Amino acid sequence: MLKYVAEATANQKLGAIVKPEISKQLILPPELKDLFKKDEELKKDFAKLPDCKQREYGEYIIEAKKESTKQRRLEKIIPLIKKGVGLNDHYRKT
Known part of the structure; x- marks a missing residue:
């Protein structure tokens, strides 16, 4: 543990900033891709969203196990995407 503290202290003295690499890929489920093929305007609205919100929507669909779900x-999510808001934006403080 002391080794890590010493390394962190040395990095701080050097002014080095170590940021974690975030490499979450956007995975769109087939159901969402099919929806975009049918509705080009929805696809454009989705493309305007930041990557994090796009991933949020993709994961939301992928997590469902039943087709009905x-x-x-x-x-x-269709009206939310058209409004340009994220799935969980209503929980975030402004």
């Missing part, structure tokens, strides 16, 4: 979730 996936369809319900797709119906829920």
Whole structure:
């Protein structure tokens, strides 16, 4: 443990900033891709969202196990995407 503290102290004295690498890839489920093929305007609205919000929507659909749940979730997110808001924006403080 002392070794890590010493390394951190040395990095701080040198002014080095160590940032973690974030490499989450955007994985779009087939259901969402099919929806974009049917609705080009929705695809454009989705593309305007930041990567983190796009991943949020993709993961939300992928996490559903039943097809009926996936369809319900797709119906829920369509108006949110068109508004340009993230799935969990209503929980975030402004």
